[in-house]
Amino acid sequence: MAKDKKSGNFLIGLFNKITKKLQSLDLSDNTKRRIISGLIMIPMAVYAIFYSRSLFLFITISAAVLMAFEWIDITKSAKDQKKWRILGFFYILIPTFSVIKIRFYDVDVLFWMFAIIWSTDIFAFFAGKILGGAKLMPSVSPNKTWSGLAGGVFASILIGITSSLMFKGGILFFALCSAMLSLIEQASDLFESKIKRIFGVKDSGNIIPGHGGVLDRLDGMIFVAPVVLILITFFADKF
Numbered sequence: 001m002a003k004d005k006k007s008g009n010f011l012i013g014l015f016n017k018i019t020k021k022l023q024s025l026d027l028s029d030n031t032k033r034r035i036i037s038g039l040i041m042i043p044m045a046v047y048a049i050f051y052s053r054s055l056f057l058f059i060t061i062s063a064a065v066l067m068a069f070e071w072i073d074i075t076k077s078a079k080d081q082k083k084w085r086i087l088g089f090f091y092i093l094i095p096t097f098s099v100i101k102i103r104f105y106d107v108d109v110l111f112w113m114f115a116i117i118w119s120t121d122i123f124a125f126f127a128g129k130i131l132g133g134a135k136l137m138p139s140v141s142p143n144k145t146w147s148g149l150a151g152g153v154f155a156s157i158l159i160g161i162t163s164s165l166m167f168k169g170g171i172l173f174f175a176l177c178s179a180m181l182s183l184i185e186q187a188s189d190l191f192e193s194k195i196k197r198i199f200g201v202k203d204s205g206n207i208i209p210g211h212g213g214v215l216d217r218l219d220g221m222i223f224v225a226p227v228v229l230i231l232i233t234f235f236a237d238k239f
Contacts, residue, residue, distance in 0.1 A: 127151025
């Protein structure tokens with residue numbers, strides 16, 4: 001009984017802490033612009049995924065071209081330009097090819113993938129803001145926290161459990177895959193941050209209000225899309 005009371009007090013305390021954090025959370029103008037941009041871009045992406053192959057291809061190809069320009073701009077100070085151009089070529093080409101292949105394979109799989117990416121970004125951001133705590137990799141991305149990483153993974157597991165209703169793989173398979181993809185998404189985000197750190201660049205561009213460049217917005221997809229393509233290739237019976 002005492003143990004239950006102690007657990008209850010802990011949960012109440014945690015809830016009160018989160019409530020106070022939410023009330024005192026000061027959203028900067030940049031964060032507000034980020035939310036508004038997301039509210040515009042996500043519905044457009046969902047429409048393209050489900051209802052318009054032509055719009056999807058147009059957005060995907062346009063994004064790839066813009067990412068290529070941003071990569072060239074980021075790495076313009078590199079001594080070994082050839083090495084960085086080759087890396088950038090594959091860095092952009094492989095996920096772009098993967099996303100197109102997934103869209104032609106099954107729109108539900110593509111939506112599942114983006115739902116994980118979006119939920120990971122959103123929950124990681126707000127979990128980090130509300131709970132704070134130890135930094136994940138301060139030398140690479142000073143704002144990312146372990147609590148943010150956990151929040152992103154938790155959200156992706158919920159997406160996986162829900163998404164399992166659309167596929168044949170079952171709850172456990174999709175919960176585990178979703179958690180794995182969330183970790184990969186956050187690693188992909190950190191990788192791009194590391195590239196920008198190397199060249200002393202804050203954002204890849206400024207085309208998207210609140211987000212920076214296209215690479216900044218799609219950095220989580222870079223590693224995730226090829227992994228999803230591998231999953232549907234080797235575990236086709238689960239989808």
